[in-house]
Amino acid sequence: MTLLALPDIMIEPSVRAALLEDLGRAGDITSDAVIPPEAQARVALVAREHGVVAGLDFARIACKLVDPEIRFTPRLADGARLSPGDIIADIKGPARSILTAERVALNFLGHLSGIASATRGIADAIAHTKAKISCTRKTTPGLRFAEKYAVRAGGGANHRFGLDDAILIKDNHIAIAGGVEAAMTRARAAAGHLVKIEIEVDTLDQLDEALPFGPDAILLDNMKPEMLREAVLRINGRAVAEASGRINAETAPAIAESGVDLLSAGWLTHSARVLDIGLDFLD
CATH class of the missing domain: 3.90.1170.20 (Quinolinate phosphoribosyl transferase, N-terminal domain)
Incomplete structure (x- = not known):
């Protein structure tokens, strides 16, 4: 690119x-x-x-x-x-x-x-897989555009630039909304036709609960490679599979080899x- x-x-x-x-x-x-x-x-x-x-x-x-x-x-x-x-x-x-x-x-x-x-x-560590490395919104205030540019210069991809890019339902959203079903139902009702929806899940049970609502992407948070492989099988191409948590050059290959589409790491820009x-x- x-x-x-x-x-x-x-x-x-x-x-x-x-x-x-x-x-x-x-x-x-x-x-x-x-x-x-x-x-x-x-x-x-x-x-x-x-x-x-x-x-x-x-x-x-x-x-x-x-x-x-x-x-x-x-x-x-x-x-x-x-x-x-x-x-x-x-x-x-x-x-x-x-x-x-x-x-x-x-x-x-x-x-x-x-x-x-x-x-x-x-x-480079995940070049043998289909996965790409992505940044997050954990950026220096006022320099997000520059830091996300630097990620692209290093061969990575950009996640959201801001809260208005897409709907990303995190664990706190789910907890306050009253569960995965409530959060996804409200998000689907509010999203415009060009707005994508991603939901974060911590367990395979949460994943099974979210899939029927047709999220565009699923954030698989802090899952080990064997659980990620099972999650990818269950998603079966119906959504973008994104892995996050404890990602570095040493851990990334095994995570990418699980079949996920994206690996996201906040430390790329904040640390x-x-x-x-x-x-x-x-x-």
Whole structure:
């Protein structure tokens, strides 16, 4: 699947807010004091470890907003695999401006590349199956669009972007509604013709109760692989089968081999480790 770039108009507000936070009330007083205004520099964004790059446009826009005179030239594209020492992009222009933009650019690039790298690790682990790895709504407030983009850059799929995307009936909904039947009946009555319905189940009995109501997808929560295999048999293609709970690169293969269609993991966006990327001066 081709990775479609996010338009600059979506990225710029987040990058602008990050720069304003960093510049504070007086700007970059260190660079202004130490670096002569006429100084020029040529630098490179360099990978320090293996991973997958994501967020190049965020870094580019950080440079552009600080100073349009900065020239940002990518050598790779989002989604590319990285090895230590790989040059991701060349940057040249006024030295003060480059130093001012450096931290915001690296913060976005490292964070999004970390998400893409973690996603790729699971995507590779389950590549021998039909299953795909998906993210959730467990995202950094204000950065959901960016983090979900990074998941796609790592070879993953996106779950809901928000509460208005689809109906997802979770365990608390079921408990308060009065059971699976009550929740599904009300959801089916309220859903528009383009709105899909997914329901979370913890047991095979709950699954059997939900299936007659024709959910579009079923979230099989914290089931072991042998139970997942039985759940997939009972679903028998009538709904998308999604597994969640305790998913990582080590556990994912056995879960995917159960026959589910999706594996969803919230930690991809809320806890993925930042990828180590540095900015090295070339002259």
